[in-house]
Amino acid sequence: MRVAVVGAGFSGLVSSIYLSRVANVTLFEEHGEVGVPEHCTGVVSGAVWEALSSFVSSEVNEGALEEFFLGLPEGVGVTLKGPKGFAAKLDRRRLEEELLETALAEGVKFVKKLVIRVTPKGYVDNEKYDRAVIAEGWRAELSERLGVAAKPRRVYGLNLEVVGRAAYPGRAEVWFDKSLAPGFFSWVVMLDGKAVVGTAATKGYDVRALARKALEVAERRGLVEGEVKKEYGGVIQTGPPSLTPCASKVCATGDAAGLNKPVTGGGLYPSLYVASRYPSNVDNLVKAYRVIVPRLLAETPVARALHGAPQRAYVKLFTALDGEVLRVTEYDNHLKTLAELVQSKKAFKLLKALLKAFYPL
Ligand SMILES: Cc1cc2nc3c(=O)[nH]c(=O)nc-3n(C[C@H](O)[C@H](O)[C@H](O)COP(=O)(O)OP(=O)(O)OC[C@H]3O[C@@H](n4cnc5c(N)ncnc54)[C@H](O)[C@@H]3O)c2cc1C
Known part of the structure; x- marks a missing residue:
């Protein structure tokens, strides 16, 4: 069985690793390297980290997060406390680099190439495969032409990585405030000696200015102190997922299929869920979506109510x-x-x- 995977972001990499157990996998990526450009904060559950830690080193894990404050930027709100190892902040670039190393060690063939055509019969730029998995990210151009793409609501997010001091390592704050995050929320993720302050907004807002404003609030409250060393971000999708992620011999996954948790936009868990449940018989690929898609669909109205609520x-x-x-x-x-x-x-x-x-x- 020959399988082509298009796109070596998180979802293409984990799909390749799992599929390599049952097929010969060729992974196409338009860039020569993985993990760039960086866009994601890298917050995942303890369960996701546990699954990933069988493929990557502990260096990828930048720190545990066990406390999540939800509220207003001035610190009025509720704290959700999780058990030990509840969540973790990962180094996203390193994660993808190490996932690629694992994929190569499992026999995945990595090809630097921009794929321009995939057909429902499994042709990838005129070469025939038994199956193709499209993991091309939110632009979803190939997936759209095949009718397998999602049409999710999108916001634009930006992270500022501050190196210095964070007041409460292991705690994240999530702020709901229309003047900082119109249509979404802002976040402060605190680790030892470092923090990530970010925000997201619907189209038309200056998200960089909003992120700077969120950072000012975090500094004023003494949560974060230091220098901004890195700025990165991109499109965050908030559901719904594609209801038809597969067409004949081709399936979309990751952002291309709208596999994002609608409330947070988190894409790592749903992609990993689908990838790790690819059945041993690749013919049954479509079954992997049957649990996660309805769940993400059910979460979408909750996300709409939360993100769209008035101040x-x-x-x-x-x-x-x-x-x-x-x-x-x-x-x-x-x-x-x-x-x-x-x-x-x-x-x-x-x-x-x-x-x-x-x-x-
Ligand atoms: C600001 C921000 C914060 C986020 N925070 C979190 C978080 O904390 N936790 C979480 O779980 N999720 C988070 N997300 C979401 C998460 O980053 C995405 O869901 C996830 O990265 C999507 O992975 P992907 O592999 O589907 O797509 P991408 O990472 O976009 O990868 C797609 C890859 O396909 C390649 N490609 C595209 N087209 C072609 C082609 N035609 N031929 C060859 N190669 C191609 C691209 O070059 C790229 O490498 C965040 C997103 C943003 C923007």
């Missing part, structure tokens, strides 16, 4: 929950996280706050 709803919600600390164990499935919160001892307060904030808007 007064955020203020009401987080003021009502200010100072609360809630325990959670689920990071990858946000509907489950919500269910965990609703079952918590403070469920009544949470529901009351949600109702007050969102009804009537």
Whole structure:
């Protein structure tokens, strides 16, 4: 069985590694190297890190994250506390470089080439393969022509990496504020000696200026101190996923198929989920999507409500929950996280706050 994988971003790399167990894989990448240009913050669940750690070294893991504050930028809000190893911040460039090394060691053939045509029958630029996986990222040009692409809502995100001092290593703050992140949220990820401050916004906003503004808030609150050493970002997709990710012998994956958690835009977990569940018989590739696509679809309206809520709803919600600390164990499935919160001892307060904030808007 010969399989072509188009695109050596995260999803193409993990797909190649898993598929190499059942097929001869050729991985096409338009750039000569992987991991560039960098765009992603690299926050994943402990479970995703555990799965990846069988392919890459521990150096890829920049630090554990066990506490997530959700609220207003001035520090009014609720803290979600996870167990040990709840989440991790990864060095994304290094992750992709090491994944490529693993893929090559597994016998994957890496070809530097811009693929310009894929057909449903498995032709990749006139060469016939038994199957093709398109992992071309959010531009999804090949996938669109094949009718397998997603049509997700998109926001534009930017990260500022600050080297110096972070007040609470292991804690991330997520801020809902229309003046910093219109249509999404801002974030501060704190590690030992370093932090990443980022924000995202719908089209038309100056996301660089917004990210600088978020950094000023983080500095004013004493969360972050140091020098901006790196700036990177790109398109964040917030669902829905493609309902037809496969056409005959070709499937799209990763951002091309809209495999992103709609609430956060996180793409690493859903891509890994699909890749690691490719059945031993490649003919059944399509089955791998049957669990994750409906889940991402169900999460999409929750994301729309959260990202689109007016500022007064955020203020009401987080003021009502200010100072609360809630325990959670689920990071990858946000509907489950919500269910965990609703079952918590403070469920009544949470529901009351949600109702007050969102009804009537
Ligand atoms: C600011 C920001 C922060 C984010 N933070 C997180 C996070 O914390 N956690 C998380 O899980 N996700 C996060 N994401 C989302 C995550 O980065 C993406 O979902 C993920 O990187 C998508 O991977 P991919 O392989 O599908 O696409 P890409 O990484 O875009 O890779 C596509 C590859 O295909 C190649 N390619 C494209 N077309 C062709 C062609 N025709 N021929 C050959 N090669 C081609 C490209 O060169 C590229 O290398 C973030 C995204 C952004 C923008």
